[in-house]
Amino acid sequence: MTGAGGIRLFSALAMAVCFAGALRAAEVRAKVDVACQPTGKPLQYDCTIRLLNARSNEPLTDVALTVGADMPSMPLAHNVRPVKTTVGAAPGMHEVRIELEMLGDWALRIDLTGKVRDRVIKVLRFEQDRVGPATALANPPSQHKH
Amino acid sequence: MDDYLIGVLSNIGVISFLALSAYLLLLTGEISFGQQAFFAIGGYAAGIATALWGWSLTAALLWGAATGAAAAVLVGVPTLRLHGLYFAIATLAFAEMMRILFELFHYQISIDGEWVGPDGSDGFRNIRYIFENDVGPVQFLALIYGLLAAAVGGFMLLERSRLGVAFRMIGEDEVLAEMHGVAVARHKVLAAGLAGAIAGIGGGLYAHMTTYVEPRIFDVMLGVHSLAYGLIGGLGTAFGPLLGVLIDIGVLESIRTFAGFRMIIFGGLVAALLIFRPRGLLDECVVHRIAGAWLRVWGWILRSASRPAGGGR
Amino acid sequence: MIDFAQNTIDGIMIGSSYGLLALGFTLIFGVMRRLNLSFGPSIMVGAYLGTLLYLNFAAGPIAVAAVTVLGAVLAGIYVERLCFAPMAAGAGIASMVSSFAIWMQLEQAAILLLPRHTYPFPSLTTGAPLTLGPFQLRADHLIMLACALGLSAGLQLLLYRSRFGLALRAIIGNPVAAHLVGINVRTAVLGAFAVASAIGGIAGYLVLATDQQITPMFGMWATIKGLIAMMIGGLGSIPGAILGGLVLGCLEAHSQSYFGPQIRDLSAYILLFVCLVLRPGGLLGEAPTRETIDRRRA
Numbered sequence: 001m002t003g004a005g006g007i008r009l010f011s012a013l014a015m016a017v018c019f020a021g022a023l024r025a026a027e028v029r030a031k032v033d034v035a036c037q038p039t040g041k042p043l044q045y046d047c048t049i050r051l052l053n054a055r056s057n058e059p060l061t062d063v064a065l066t067v068g069a070d071m072p073s074m075p076l077a078h079n080v081r082p083v084k085t086t087v088g089a090a091p092g093m094h095e096v097r098i099e100l101e102m103l104g105d106w107a108l109r110i111d112l113t114g115k116v117r118d119r120v121i122k123v124l125r126f127e128q129d130r131v132g133p134a135t136a137l138a139n140p141p142s143q144h145k146h
Numbered sequence: 147m148d149d150y151l152i153g154v155l156s157n158i159g160v161i162s163f164l165a166l167s168a169y170l171l172l173l174t175g176e177i178s179f180g181q182q183a184f185f186a187i188g189g190y191a192a193g194i195a196t197a198l199w200g201w202s203l204t205a206a207l208l209w210g211a212a213t214g215a216a217a218a219v220l221v222g223v224p225t226l227r228l229h230g231l232y233f234a235i236a237t238l239a240f241a242e243m244m245r246i247l248f249e250l251f252h253y254q255i256s257i258d259g260e261w262v263g264p265d266g267s268d269g270f271r272n273i274r275y276i277f278e279n280d281v282g283p284v285q286f287l288a289l290i291y292g293l294l295a296a297a298v299g300g301f302m303l304l305e306r307s308r309l310g311v312a313f314r315m316i317g318e319d320e321v322l323a324e325m326h327g328v329a330v331a332r333h334k335v336l337a338a339g340l341a342g343a344i345a346g347i348g349g350g351l352y353a354h355m356t357t358y359v360e361p362r363i364f365d366v367m368l369g370v371h372s373l374a375y376g377l378i379g380g381l382g383t384a385f386g387p388l389l390g391v392l393i394d395i396g397v398l399e400s401i402r403t404f405a406g407f408r409m410i411i412f413g414g415l416v417a418a419l420l421i422f423r424p425r426g427l428l429d430e431c432v433v434h435r436i437a438g439a440w441l442r443v444w445g446w447i448l449r450s451a452s453r454p455a456g457g458g459r
Numbered sequence: 460m461i462d463f464a465q466n467t468i469d470g471i472m473i474g475s476s477y478g479l480l481a482l483g484f485t486l487i488f489g490v491m492r493r494l495n496l497s498f499g500p501s502i503m504v505g506a507y508l509g510t511l512l513y514l515n516f517a518a519g520p521i522a523v524a525a526v527t528v529l530g531a532v533l534a535g536i537y538v539e540r541l542c543f544a545p546m547a548a549g550a551g552i553a554s555m556v557s558s559f560a561i562w563m564q565l566e567q568a569a570i571l572l573l574p575r576h577t578y579p580f581p582s583l584t585t586g587a588p589l590t591l592g593p594f595q596l597r598a599d600h601l602i603m604l605a606c607a608l609g610l611s612a613g614l615q616l617l618l619y620r621s622r623f624g625l626a627l628r629a630i631i632g633n634p635v636a637a638h639l640v641g642i643n644v645r646t647a648v649l650g651a652f653a654v655a656s657a658i659g660g661i662a663g664y665l666v667l668a669t670d671q672q673i674t675p676m677f678g679m680w681a682t683i684k685g686l687i688a689m690m691i692g693g694l695g696s697i698p699g700a701i702l703g704g705l706v707l708g709c710l711e712a713h714s715q716s717y718f719g720p721q722i723r724d725l726s727a728y729i730l731l732f733v734c735l736v737l738r739p740g741g742l743l744g745e746a747p748t749r750e751t752i753d754r755r756r757a
Contacts, residue, residue, distance in 0.1 A: 374560070416557065417541050417561055
């Protein structure tokens with residue numbers, strides 16, 4: 001492949017020429033678990049989000065969250081206006097209600113602000129009666145399965 | 147500024163690069179369904195550069211532009227003698243090939259005990275440069291629009307240069323251009339390469355803006371959209387495709403209340419617009435008229451300025 | 460060896476549906492010199508109407524097929540009226556982009572009609588596949604092949620043995636001259652759209668009845684497959700459309716069986732790209748000349 005194959009070839013050379021941009025300090029990174037279920041109203045879902053410190057696996061607090069969503073197959077036309085979450089009962093837990101435009105795979109865009117600034121993407125498949133993991137390959141232009 | 151507004155404006159800015167890329171080829175008379183491939187290549191290349199190799203954003207964006215241009219030249223040479231629908235379908239085939247290759251592309255390295263890098267059809271997450279380097283959303287927005295202004299400025303210069311005239315001549319009639327001494331083949335490959343570079347920069351910005359790319363993003367829909375922008379906004383000036391993006395995303399945002407009917411309304415609007423203005427809102431005639439009016443106004447200002455200050459006869 | 464032969468058989472069967480899609484495409488392109496990106500989505504609208512009938516009234520296969528074809532024809536006429544009829548000569552790109560805008564519209568309409576990702580589609584036949592020695596033949600595949608051969612022969616007859624066909628051929632040759640000798644170009648073009656959409660509707664119905672399911676991706680799938688098959692076979696050629704479909708079907712069946720679905724799609728696009736670069740006119744079409752590619756007509 002033109003782009004990516006060449007990238008590896010040139011990487012050694014390029015590393016020598018260019019400089020390390022990011023100094024990776026021991027910053028806090030977020031780990032995010034998302035679970036959604038339908039509310040009963042069409043295209044409306046309630047999501048529970050659990051925030052963890054990726055290193056210590058402890059709940060991450062003092063962070064404000066917004067949740068937006070894009071459709072990977074049409075990233076700009078189909079998107080959901082970001083919604084602020086409400087803080088849940090346990091530390092690090094957040095709750096949010098989102099309304100989608102159609103069923104299918106959505107990339108939830110979870111933005112963290114406050115103590116930690118970060119963005120986490122979760123791709124889920126939203127169906128009428130449940131929400132499951134998105135399987136990119138099951139997205140069938142492959143009409144014919146033998 | 148409202149975060150949401152920043153998000154929408156960033157989207158408009160980034161997608162404008164893709165629209166400009168398709169527009170450049172439209173100038174030379176070619177319809178490309180495949181500019182999203184160079185957008186994807188630029189996005190992956192720039193994302194790999196910052197996330198995996200620790201490059202600076204500047205170097206990564208240049209690298210994205212370079213890979214986009216290189217790939218575009220590689221496709222441009224064999225498709226040189228194709229025109230119209232044949233060229234359009236060949237670029238479509240190439241873009242879909244690239245999309246599937248990205249689905250098969252795995253290149254991950256472990257950074258701080260976490261695997262980072264393109265992971266086939268699961269995509270490429272954690273392109274976290276703007277978070278690691280504390281680039282705020284407004285700063286990134288400024289970067290996007292700074293680069294976009296540079297690109298549009300480049301187009302303005304191009305339209306006034308011999309090169310721009312040569313591009314439009316080829317677009318009007320290739321044989322006639324050749325007879326007038328324009329090296330058609332070289333100019334077309336150059337146009338393809340420039341268009342690839344513009345798309346590549348856009349891709350690099352996109353990857354860093356969303357922090358995540360996956361092959362599905364770069365499908366035919368994106369390519370046809372980027373082509374449509376030029377036609378909706380107008381083929382007379384580089385502001386045409388930008389207007390097209392603004393209309394698309396702006397109108398889509400403003401008819402949110404119609405929820406499920408948005409695409410029905412929007413599709414109908416575009417179809418109706420194209421009936422009345424088949425070369426877009428800012429087509430060559432409108433641009434010509436605006437330029438003429440501007441010249442008249444400018445001439446009037448100059449004349450009144452050159453009159454003696456006392457004003458008496 | 461038996462695998463190879465079985466793959467080839469499957470490929471020919473599936474390829475015949477690609478051939479049918481290409482047939483509709485090539486008819487529209489031949490008459491209009493313009494690309495109708497909404498071809499697949501308008502078939503999908505018909506198929507969604509058919510599915511709706513099946514889900515609500517448990518309609519039988521014949522009713523579903525009839526509604527699918529009728530819906531595809533109506534959607535096709537809608538596309539022609541909105542994207543092609545009102546466009547001036549020389550606005551070929553505008554027509555194409557407009558048909559893309561209508562694609563978005565039709566897709567959304569289908570999703571509003573039936574919002575889920577997947578719906579069942581009634582199968583045409585039941586029962587075990589026929590066994591011929593070591594090979595298996597599915598009845599619905601045989602119907603597909605028969606339809607492809609029958610419809611292409613029928614279309615050839617229509618074009619060369621009827622007044623309507625004569626008018627269409629005159630328009631394909633030179634639309635201005637056709638108008639001057641008194642052919643009603645607009646009506647004939649609308650007729651060609653209707654015929655092409657009907658062929659597409661039949662193809663769509665057969666594919667979906669074989670798959671026994673329908674998703675909103677079907678519109679794009681049909682447009683892309685029809686387009687690839689048409690380009691491989693040669694623009695504007697009826698036997699070329701069928702041949703292109705069969706070649707595409709065989710290539711896909713083999714690469715699917717040896718390397719999986721991703722390589723199957725990849726190989727289809729590689730074939731298309733290589734074919735366009737080396738032989739732009741396709742297998743049976745004429746190489747493009749300045750006349751056929753002139754943007755002022757296209």
